[in-house]
Amino acid sequence: MTGLAAGFFNPAQEGVHRWIEAGPLHVNIAMVVLPSLSVVLAAAEDRWVVWATQAAAVVALILLVAQPDASQTTTLAAVLILVAAFRAPSRGAKAALILFAGLAAAAAWMRPDPLQPVAEVEEIVGLAFQISPLIGGLALIGLAAFTAVPAALTRSEGRLRLAGAALSLCLAAWAVTPLFGAFPVPLVGVGMSPILGAWLGVGLLAAMTRARTV
Numbered sequence: 265m266t267g268l269a270a271g272f273f274n275p276a277q278e279g280v281h282r283w284i285e286a287g288p289l290h291v292n293i294a295m296v297v298l299p300s301l302s303v304v305l306a307a308a309e310d311r312w313v314v315w316a317t318q319a320a321a322v323v324a325l326i327l328l329v330a331q332p333d334a335s336q337t338t339t340l341a342a343v344l345i346l347v348a349a350f351r352a353p354s355r356g357a358k359a360a361l362i363l364f365a366g367l368a369a370a371a372a373w374m375r376p377d378p379l380q381p382v383a384e385v386e387e388i389v390g391l392a393f394q395i396s397p398l399i400g401g402l403a404l405i406g407l408a409a410f411t412a413v414p415a416a417l418t419r420s421e422g423r424l425r426l427a428g429a430a431l432s433l434c435l436a437a438w439a440v441t442p443l444f445g446a447f448p449v450p451l452v453g454v455g456m457s458p459i460l461g462a463w464l465g466v467g468l469l470a471a472m473t474r475a476r477t478v
Contacts, residue, residue, distance in 0.1 A: 268293055268327040278378040281331045292448065292457035294328060294336040295438070299465025302343045302434040306351065306427035307472055314351060318344070318361060325368040329375065335447035337372035339437035341365035343430050350426055381446035388453040389442075403452045410451050410462070411436040414469060424473055431465050 275285065284291045305321055308314045321344045328337040344365040352358035381387050389407075393400030411432055418428025438450045438458060450458035 268297065268324055280377065280379055282333050292455065294333060295448065295450070295457040296461040296464065298336060298340055299431055299434050299461045300468050301340070302430040303427045303465050303468045303472070305343060305347045306430040307423045308351075309423065311353060314353060318348070318352070318357075322361070322364060325365065329368055329372045332372055332375040332377060334369075334372040334375070334377065334445060335438070335441040338369045338441055339434055341369040342437050343434050346430055346433055347426065377445065379446050384454045385448050386442055386446045386453065388449045392452070406452060407439045407450070411439055414466060418469065418473065424469070427469055427472065431469055434465070435462060
């Protein structure tokens with residue numbers, strides 16, 4: 265959560281705090297950390313670790329609403345709802361987490377977002393179709409495969425299977441939310457943050473799966 269909080273100590277863009285400046289790098293920190301957080305949320309085993317990761321997700325949602333970033337808030341809210349449905353320590357905790365996640369997502373979408381879309385980042389799929397329907401179609405196929413792979417290839421026991429589903433849900437939300445606002449399209453759009461974040465999440469999931477099978 266330190267990374268998300270650090271965004272508030274970096275220069276804002278029209279009042280929006282989604283990025284960390286690291287020399288020449290302009291990093292969307294939420295897109296770097298959310299895939300790994302999704303995996304950890306779903307795969308945590310110890311009861312106290314489950315509580316800690318779910319509390320961290322609640323704090324992260326508050327920070328994402330404050331940035332504001334409706335895309336990433338919706339992404340984490342969807343993952344938290346999925347994980348809470350299966351992994352919440354109690355019925356009361358499940359209800360509270362699901363309600364909070366839904367309210368956080370709604371609050372994020374209600375906040376004004378002054379940023380305008382950049383064609384090669386947020387509107388890349390439409391731009392691809394303008395250039396060639398074939399390129400646009402391949403972009404959509406790539407996005408669909410990108411989102412489905414973690415869930416499709418995770419066939420271990422319950423926690424890791426849920427972790428694969430959570431990571432796929434995270435990536436799917438990234439791919440869908442640009443339809444409703446000026447948010448980066450992962451993988452096919454310009455920007456390293458979603459690519460780095462996705463590979464960190466996939467690497468963590470693969471490491472956990474390997475540890476289970478060794």
